[in-house]
Amino acid sequence: MVMKKTTKGKSIELLNKAVADELSAIHQYMYFHFHCDDQGFDLLSNLFKKTAIDEMLHIERLADRVLFLKGDVLMKPAQEVQQIKTVKEMLELARQMEEGSAKDYNQWANECSANADAISKQLFEGLVADEERHYDQYDTELDNIDKFGANYLALQSIERSKTNASNLPAGK
Numbered sequence: 001m002v003m004k005k006t007t008k009g010k011s012i013e014l015l016n017k018a019v020a021d022e023l024s025a026i027h028q029y030m031y032f033h034f035h036c037d038d039q040g041f042d043l044l045s046n047l048f049k050k051t052a053i054d055e056m057l058h059i060e061r062l063a064d065r066v067l068f069l070k071g072d073v074l075m076k077p078a079q080e081v082q083q084i085k086t087v088k089e090m091l092e093l094a095r096q097m098e099e100g101s102a103k104d105y106n107q108w109a110n111e112c113s114a115n116a117d118a119i120s121k122q123l124f125e126g127l128v129a130d131e132e133r134h135y136d137q138y139d140t141e142l143d144n145i146d147k148f149g150a151n152y153l154a155l156q157s158i159e160r161s162k163t164n165a166s167n168l169p170a171g172k
């Protein structure tokens with residue numbers, strides 16, 4: 001059965017809202033990636049970059065669906081980047097963003113289901129699983145900072161120094 005135009009329109013609108021959120025997440029996480037790298041926190045720097053790449057792949061899945069429904073992908077970020085440079089605050093914002101995405105995507109999956117669009121529903125459900133995993137990663141990092149304090153971050157800087165030193169040519 002061909003989906004009714006109104007049903008398609010609603011799905012396209014929700015899918016584009018998700019694209020906007022994913023774009024904001026990519027920008028925010030890459031901003032955090034640059035600043036963690038600058039401060040010498042390699043583990044967190046990589047975590048933000050890897051997560052930004054996951055979010056990019058989410059946009060690809062959302063965009064495929066929008067085009068299948070004969071809509072267009074509006075590549076407009078939902079929010080401006082927040083210029084946070086303190087690691088703990090970065091993780092708090094990131095965790096909050098993931099929580100928001102999981103909540104929205106759960107709700108939008110239900111809306112797509114109510115509109116008889118099972119494929120968009122499944123797409124949103126798949127994204128919820130990833131956003132919950134992202135939430136968990138950031139939550140674990142916040143736990144580590146709470147447990148080990150500044151030492152946890154210091155260890156990441158020391159690790160970089162060790163790696164740099166071991167990459168020096170022998171005898172120099």
Ligand SMILES: [Fe+2]
Pocket residue numbers: 022025054055058101127130131
């Ligand atoms: Fe995402």
Ligand SMILES: [Fe+2]
Pocket residue numbers: 025055098101130131134
């Ligand atoms: Fe995410």
